[in-house]
Amino acid sequence: MNKLKYLKYLLVVGIFAFIGCNDFLEKPSPATSVPGEQVLTSEEGVVSLRASMYSRLRASFDYSTEYFVGPSAFADETRNRPGSTRFQGLNEAVGTDGDTNGLSSYSDTYEIILDANLLISGVQDGVLDQATLNRYRGEAYALRAMALHHLARALSYEPGQEQGGWTEGIVLVTTPTQDIADVGPKARASVSEVYSQILSDLTEARNLLSGVNSDNTYITEAFVDGLTARVNLYAGNWGAANTAAGDAISNSGRSLENTDSGVANMFDETAGGHPEAIFKVVVNPDTEPIAGSNVNNGLAAYTAEQWSAQLPTNVVLDSYEAADYRLGWYAPCFDSFNGAAESDCADVNDEGFELQKFNGELGNLADDIPYMRIAEMYLIQAEAAAKDANSVAAGIGPLNTLRTARNASTVAAADFADLEEFEDFILQERIRELVSEGHRFWDLKRLGRDIPNTDGSTKIRYDSYRILDDIGAGNISSNPELVENPGY
Helix, strand or coil: CHHHHHCCEECCHHHHHHHHCCCCCCCCCCCCEECHHHCCCCHHHHHHHHHHHHHHHHHCCCCCHHHHHHHHHHCCCEEECCCCCCCHHHHHCCCCCCCCCCCCCHHHHHHHHHHHHHHHHCCCCCCCCHHHHHHHHHHHHHHHHHHHHHHHHHHCCCCCCCCCCCCECCCCCCCCCCCHHHHCCCCCCEHHHHHHHHHHHHHHHHHHCCCCCCCCCCCCHHHHHHHHHHHHHHHCCHHHHHHHHHHHHHHHCCCCCCCHHHHHHCCCCCCCCCCCEEEEECCCCCCCCHHHCHHHHCHHHHHCCCCCCEEECHHHHCCCCCCCHHHHHEEECEECCCCEECCCHHHCCCCCEEECCCCCCCCCCCCCEEEEEHHHHHHHHHHHHHHHHCCCHHHHHHHHHHHHHCCCCCCCHHHCCCHHHHHHHHHHHHHHHHCCCCCHHHHHHHCCCCEECCCCCEEECCCCHHHCCCCCHHHHHHCCCCCCCCCC
8 A cells, every 4th residue: 555655646627627516525726736645645635536537437438439429339320421430340340350349448447446446445544524535435436336337248248148158257456556557467257246346336335425416417326326227237137227226216306308398408518408417527628628639539529510420320210209309319410510511411311310419519519428317217117127027017107207208109018019029119219218328239238139230130149259349468468367258
């Protein structure tokens, strides 16, 4: 632990936007750099460390634009506008090139985890009052769980879904250290061990954040509930997923938008401002670039402005009923950033539409980033309740709550022949609701399904080794205990 006191965090001004807007801790604007010996031994240093942990989400392409749009591009929800090459590798998924086989985020994941570990068990006693320290530690446990789960779903199978006896998960790092290189050689834990750690972290987070729900620009109890629901859904723990999703909805204090304009504008920070968000990262367009550049790497630049690189396919657009309010998320391709219509959009979908969930309304193509919405919780409830009860009827209520809010027709249990047909419908509803919010590829993978092309043909079979990402030679060379995924 002695080496930790020399740790130095050079923090750009932008990350302190997280602190300035929070009523929980009223402080003058911190300096842009905190001396190493103060990081874990002063209030200013610990506050800076907390800001660094959150900022890593926005500053990382892996946890911003690729996190949201990549799973759509890798499956069948979005495709390149002709002339654009962004995420073309994910669209085509040809061969075993690192740009085309998966969506892992090895280095960025462990950077988040290292910050979280320091907050969990590296802060000196007496630096903060206990209530503040409990909150920071709860946030750190939750973000560590989120990062572990994101990396595990890219590099590993879900519990009980292992193929060919392959049970390797990811490396678990839970003690404070400066750098992943300082951890020393360490083997991958099993899938079951990884999920046990994630759920343990979420239990700790919920205990520490009990009753903390007032500000969704930080981790709250409701987000912990929502992440618990999501992780249990992946693990096939249906009852636990259903319960946690209900807790997330209740504790968030949020409700579904249920008007045409409310749904259409919910992602626009100048209008709706993410009213359904359980957790969002606020981005200051003047000081906080997404992954280094809003106009090059931001969500808006990839979907609705500048490049309009990834457009919705007919798989998405044809799935809506005519009166569905969610059609307000789409419009003819037009780059308002440059004041010109985009060309060739009709080559991707019949309408020539772009997706406007992320449209850079904050300025400089910046967007606040909503990592979880209550709509996802209703979809988790619908799927998990039906599977837990082995009855379609058990999942109809939450599904119809969402569809009614979106002005879509309700459904009845009698409309579905069996649970498999209901699962098919839930997957379609998740396309309609969660397009380009980071779910499609992972949804298919967690259910053991093949990845389809936009014409319905098979792009990647579930039993292909390419359903998992590779760890990479560079990571393996620095840790001889690592073993690569099969096929690479």
